Amino acid sequence: MGKRIIVDPITRIEGHLRIEVEVSKGKVKNAWSSGQMFRGIETILKGRDPRDAHHFVQRSCGVCTYVHALASVRAVEAAAGVTIPPNARLIRNLLHAAQFQHDHIVHFYHLHALDWVDIVSALKADPKKTATLSENVSNAPWGGSAYYKEVQQRLQTFVDSGQLGPFNNAYWGHPAYKLPPEANLMASAHYIEALRLQAKSAKMHAIFGGKNPHLQSLVVGGITSVRDLNPDRIFQFLHIWKETQKFIEDVYIPDLLAVASFYKEWGAIGGTGNFLAYGDWPSGEKEPDTFMIPRGRVMNRDLTKVLDVDQEKITEDVQHGWYAEGDPKHPFSGVTDPMTEGIKYEPGDKSRFLFWKTETGKYSWIKAPRYESEAYEVGPLARVLVAYAKGNKAVQDVVNSTLKKLDIPADALFSTLGRTAARGLESVLIGGVMDDWVMELVENIRNGDTATYQPWEMPDEGMGYGLNDVPRGALGHWIEIKDKKIKNYQYVVPSTWNLGPRR
Amino acid sequence: MEPMEKNRDFYEKLEKKGVSRRDFMKYCSFLTATMGLSASYVPKVAEVFAAPKQRPPVVWLHFGECTGCTEGVLRSMYPWIDELVLDILDITYHETIMAAAGHQAEENLHNAVKNHAGKFICVVEGSIPTKYEQYGMIGGRSFLEIARDVCPRAAATICIGTCSAFGGIPAASPNPGGYKGIGDALGIKTLNLPGCPTNPVNLVGTVVNYLLMGKLPALDNLGRPLFAYGKTIHDQCPRRSHFENEEFVEEFGSEEAKLGYCLYKVGCKGPETYNNCAVAKFHGGTSWPIQAGHPCMGCSEPNFWDTMTPFYEEM
Ligand code: SF4
Numbered sequence: 144m145g146k147r148i149i150v151d152p153i154t155r156i157e158g159h160l161r162i163e164v165e166v167s168k169g170k171v172k173n174a175w176s177s178g179q180m181f182r183g184i185e186t187i188l189k190g191r192d193p194r195d196a197h198h199f200v201q202r203s204c205g206v207c208t209y210v211h212a213l214a215s216v217r218a219v220e221a222a223a224g225v226t227i228p229p230n231a232r233l234i235r236n237l238l239h240a241a242q243f244q245h246d247h248i249v250h251f252y253h254l255h256a257l258d259w260v261d262i263v264s265a266l267k268a269d270p271k272k273t274a275t276l277s278e279n280v281s282n283a284p285w286g287g288s289a290y291y292k293e294v295q296q297r298l299q300t301f302v303d304s305g306q307l308g309p310f311n312n313a314y315w316g317h318p319a320y321k322l323p324p325e326a327n328l329m330a331s332a333h334y335i336e337a338l339r340l341q342a343k344s345a346k347m348h349a350i351f352g353g354k355n356p357h358l359q360s361l362v363v364g365g366i367t368s369v370r371d372l373n374p375d376r377i378f379q380f381l382h383i384w385k386e387t388q389k390f391i392e393d394v395y396i397p398d399l400l401a402v403a404s405f406y407k408e409w410g411a412i413g414g415t416g417n418f419l420a421y422g423d424w425p426s427g428e429k430e431p432d433t434f435m436i437p438r439g440r441v442m443n444r445d446l447t448k449v450l451d452v453d454q455e456k457i458t459e460d461v462q463h464g465w466y467a468e469g470d471p472k473h474p475f476s477g478v479t480d481p482m483t484e485g486i487k488y489e490p491g492d493k494s495r496f497l498f499w500k501t502e503t504g505k506y507s508w509i510k511a512p513r514y515e516s517e518a519y520e521v522g523p524l525a526r527v528l529v530a531y532a533k534g535n536k537a538v539q540d541v542v543n544s545t546l547k548k549l550d551i552p553a554d555a556l557f558s559t560l561g562r563t564a565a566r567g568l569e570s571v572l573i574g575g576v577m578d579d580w581v582m583e584l585v586e587n588i589r590n591g592d593t594a595t596y597q598p599w600e601m602p603d604e605g606m607g608y609g610l611n612d613v614p615r616g617a618l619g620h621w622i623e624i625k626d627k628k629i630k631n632y633q634y635v636v637p638s639t640w641n642l643g644p645r646r
Numbered sequence: 647m648e649p650m651e652k653n654r655d656f657y658e659k660l661e662k663k664g665v666s667r668r669d670f671m672k673y674c675s676f677l678t679a680t681m682g683l684s685a686s687y688v689p690k691v692a693e694v695f696a697a698p699k700q701r702p703p704v705v706w707l708h709f710g711e712c713t714g715c716t717e718g719v720l721r722s723m724y725p726w727i728d729e730l731v732l733d734i735l736d737i738t739y740h741e742t743i744m745a746a747a748g749h750q751a752e753e754n755l756h757n758a759v760k761n762h763a764g765k766f767i768c769v770v771e772g773s774i775p776t777k778y779e780q781y782g783m784i785g786g787r788s789f790l791e792i793a794r795d796v797c798p799r800a801a802a803t804i805c806i807g808t809c810s811a812f813g814g815i816p817a818a819s820p821n822p823g824g825y826k827g828i829g830d831a832l833g834i835k836t837l838n839l840p841g842c843p844t845n846p847v848n849l850v851g852t853v854v855n856y857l858l859m860g861k862l863p864a865l866d867n868l869g870r871p872l873f874a875y876g877k878t879i880h881d882q883c884p885r886r887s888h889f890e891n892e893e894f895v896e897e898f899g900s901e902e903a904k905l906g907y908c909l910y911k912v913g914c915k916g917p918e919t920y921n922n923c924a925v926a927k928f929h930g931g932t933s934w935p936i937q938a939g940h941p942c943m944g945c946s947e948p949n950f951w952d953t954m955t956p957f958y959e960e961m
Contacts, residue, residue, distance in 0.1 A: 149748070150747055150748035151748055151784065151785045151786065152741055152747065152748065152751055152752075152784050152785055153747055153748075154741045154742070154744050154745075154746065154747040154751050155741075155742060155743065155744070155745075155747075156741075156742075157712065157713040157742065158713070159708070159782065159783065159784055161783075179782070179783045179784065180710060180781065180782045180783070181775075181781045181782075181822070181823060182710050182781075182815065182816035182822075182823065182825070183816065183822030183823060184815065184816075186820065186822045187815070187816075187818045187819070187820070187821075187822070187951075191955065191956070192955065192956035192957075192958070192959075194956065194957070194958050195955055195956055195957050195958070198943060198957060199815065199818075199951070202712045202714065202814075202815045202842065203712060204712050204713065204714075205711075205712040205713040205714025205715065205716065205717045205718075205843060206713050206717055206742075208714060208717065228899075249720075253720075253743060254742075257745040262745075297732065297733075301732050301733075304700075304701065304736075306700070306701050306703070306736040306738075307738075308701075308731060308732075308735070308736050308737045308738060309731065309737050309738075309740055309743045309744040309745060310744075310745050311738060311744075311745075311746065311754050312746045312750045312751075312753055312754050312757075313744075313745035313746045313750065314745070314746075314750075335728045335732070338720070338726075338727050338728040338731070339726050339727070339728055341720065341721075342720065342721045342722065342723055342726065342727055342929075343723075345721050345929060346929045346930070346932050349928055349929040349932035349933045350932060350933060351938070352933075352938060353928070353933050353934055353935040353936075353937060353938030353940060354928035354929065354933065354934060354935065354938075355717075355721065355928070355929070356714045356717045356718060356843055357714055357842060357843060359935035359938060359940045359943070360935075360938040360939065360940050362898055362940070362958075364898065364899075365898065365899060367898050367899075367903070367938060367939035367940040368938040368939050368940075369898075369899060369903055369904050369939055370903075370904060370906055370937075370939055371933070371937075371938065371939075465780075481778075481781070481822060483778055486778070486780040508781075593904065594899060595898075595899050596897075596898040596899025596900075596903075597899075598897055598899070
């Protein structure tokens with residue numbers, strides 16, 4: 144039996160997560176992931192007006208704003224048999240893609256980077272050499288030794304003040320940090336630039352969504368921001384889109400490759416086997432056939448075949464969750480019945496000796512979703528692998544050229560490195576088509592089509608689901624309507640797939 | 647350094663960053679106006695940003711929340727978020743951005759509270775389950791335990807978002823965890839900046855007010871600063887004349903919607919909602935919900951998830 148270590152809180156995420164690992168000979172042998180908070184939004188939704196649901200569920204996550212609202216209106220539209228007008232589809236696609244651009248940048252620089260980038264080591268860098276490095280690897284619109292000197296000075300002042308704020312008491316100087324001081328300075332500068340860039344790029348959401356986070360222009364039947372479909376607003380949107388996309392191509396990707404080249408051993412660490420993508424961005428009424436990013440499954444790392452996805456085969460299990468006992472259930476018949484007493488953190492197993500013998504074996508608020516009893520990874524890597532295996536040319540090209548640039552084998556994709564790279568690569572691809580959608584929108588408006596909403600009526604009864612792919616992965620919402628009210632509402636979110644307990 | 651000299655230095659730096667003195671003064675003016683202060687305060691506000699002697703320590707707690715309020719603040723443009731983090735505040739504990747995790751993170755919290763007792767600003771995001779404490783835990787301690795430990799030792803507790811202010815979405819009926827806002831859960835007085843999420847301008851305005859005057863701004867009976875929450879949305883709404891003329895949107899996407907008529911009949915809660923969205927707007931004046939053609943949902947009012955729903959029905 145190895146040494147057990149608890150990391151709680153896991154920081155630089157949304158929500159409250161605890162990870163426990165068993166370490167033996169310097170390697171993780173076993174791990175337990177535990178969601179530490181229960182709010183009960185599924186319970187709160189019962190009996191409410193289905194039109195209101197998207198506002199409630201959008202509050203599931205403020206980092207991944209918008210995406211739950213989108214899944215929710217799609218679910219209600221499916222239940223009510225509503226087809227939204229093309230302009231509404233385009234605006235939703237644009238907002239959704241803008242969320243990817245924004246969220247992936249924030250994920251890389253502000254949530255993830257501090258695991259790779261040593262801010263304090265940046266103080267030792269030679270600004271001149273940093274400028275040369277930066278010129279060699281990236282097309283950043285800023286740079287030069289004066290620029291890097293100033294950034295370094297700003298960090299120095301910050302450190303000298305003795306008030307290290309969010310960088311206090313971290314792991315600076317740890318040998319696991321592999322970047323030389325110059326790369327650290329470059330990345331630190333871009334951390335700061337990206338902070339500012341993300342604030343700007345969220346304006347895309349404000350233009351057609353009123354604000355960010357928690358946009359307020361979606362409704363079941365379409366979108367409300369019809370007055371923003373004018374040349375001024377559309378141009379403003381395009382302008383910010385361009386600046387964001389340029390950042391992704393000229394700064395984010397080069398930084399990603401530069402950092403990755405020092406962490407190649409992570410190409411053999413942190414890989415899983417099964418991958419699930421719902422796909423997204425419809426270009427017509429037929430879903431998922433018209434999706435830009437395809438739906439599919441890859442099992443056991445076998446990229447020679449892509450399996451189909453049938454939502455009926457999805458279940459959630461609560462054996463290790465703090466919920467009343469019950470069999471695995473499909474979301475339409477899903478139950479959220481939290482325990483009210485005896486809630487103890489007991490990672491292990493009550494019936495088997497496999498991991499640990501504990502009284503309840505319960506250790507998380509997260510349920511355990513499965514597809515035909517199998518666990519799946521969802522997210523950027525799943526999407527990229529499914530598209531790759533499906534023969535998507537754009538994805539294959541960018542993946543192959545990245546592998547070549549980094550000089551790593553194809554199975555390095557199944558790893559932390561592969562996952563981190565996939566996030567960046569899909570940002571380029573998804574962001575790269577947004578201007579086409581804008582042009583399509585402009586064409587429609589020019590031809591006199593300004594419809595953004597399809598009037599509809601609430602059915603007395605109905606069932607529907609919305610399956611999206613969102614920055615963190617496959618997201619599904621399921622609703623049952625009875626007497627025009629919500630009878631049951633269940634959602635299975637990406638982090639449930641990725642961080643759920645055993646079953 | 648003399649203040650004048652310091653200022654000059656500061657403006658030089660700004661200029662290098664591509665921010666002209668004019669732009670900077672513009673945002674100080676905007677902030678001063680948002681705070682409800684007269685124009686004579688603009689230079690003083692500028693000074694707060696220009697020359698903090700010691701950056702005021704901030705402990706930011708996350709409880710039952712979605713991190714939307716944090717994300718809102720990350721979008722701050724008055725001043726920019728990197729300036730807030732690096733040059734103006736000392737954000738010693740903040741789960742979403744801090745590098746440290748686990749024990750090291752908890753140590754930061756412990757030390758900040760000990761070393762800056764009575765001096766740090768505590769910002770709280772999210773509400774607290776009081777019926778079932780185990781519904782919210784961090785590092786083995788319940789939200790309630792942490793709040794009881796930290797909040798009373800702060801110079802002030804600022805509740806950002808409707809959750810920490812009044813309970814918010816986890817407290818919506820039937821409130822499965824018995825969630826409550828911080829003031830309610832602890833029986834203390836808090837400054838409340840409700841909103842779902844809160845406009846970052848209102849947090850910055852509150853903090854600047856504090857740094858400038860050494861005290862918190864004037865509050866209404868719900869603990870909300872009057873400068874931001876003194877008037878209803880309805881009273882400041884650019885669609886108000888349509889309301890008076892009885893020109894209403896009755897269906898989204900309609901001609902009336904395209905004309906920007908009043909949203910009252912599709913459920914607008916502006917008449918009962920106190921906030922400054924209509925004038926402060928979001929993202930440097932880019933938009934706000936009613937401008938985007940969507941009714942106000944009353945998100946800064948206590949219990950709005952119950953009292954303002956169904957959202958799309960006339961009040
Ligand atoms: S849109 Fe709402 S806030 Fe504006 S005038 Fe109409 S009812 Fe009042």
